[in-house]
Amino acid sequence: MQQFPERLLNGYRNFMSGRYADERERYQSLAEGGQRPHTLVIACCDSRSAPETIFDCGPGELFVVRNVANMVPPYEPDGQYHATSAAIEFAVQALKIANIVVMGHGRCGGIQAALDPDMEPLSPGDFIGKWMGLLRPAAGQIQSNNLMTQGERQTALERVSIRNSIGNLRTFPYVRALEEQGKIALHGAWFDISTGELWVMDGKTGDFARPSRQAAEVAAESEPEPADD
Structure with missing residues (x-):
């Protein structure tokens, strides 16, 4: 044994x-x-980017779902198995969380796989290849840009993927309805493993920037109230 x-x-x-x-x-x-966590974090499986550690949160504060490349698939009530969608459903509908954060990170292996059309499957099932197919259109456009270095392409797709996942979150009817009512807020973030820097996505422009202390205080004051039970 x-x-x-x-x-x-x-x-x-x-x-x-x-x-x-x-x-x-x-x-x-x-x-x-x-539990009454205030935030759902959709993060990568990568062992170097644990949300509870990065955000210094204690027990009961975060509801975390982790998958390869921190992706959210579109809403598809088709009778198949949807682990990430199930976690979103529970966090929003049962736990009444006030925030959803899609958190990507630098040097993501899943994103690297999406940018490499010649990468061999790790197994006959090619689960990673099929999963990363969610990014195939964006990956193709970025990979064909010869003005960018491979490192720049990697960072670009990591951030485009976050915006794509936030767009997919809005295909969930209850997420979209609660956001329109001001009862839930959607956020994007990107963590640089090598420097420890956190970059936060501007909800209007989609740009990423390192938040200042003043911006963080303003964001905290404008957080929506949790939905009523």
């Missing part, structure tokens, strides 16, 4: 003697009263 990874067991022991011990009452309250 395979042994459970010792690194994880040691980490769990540290968690129990550290963070859990410090926040025992909070965990007990969350267990008894249920």
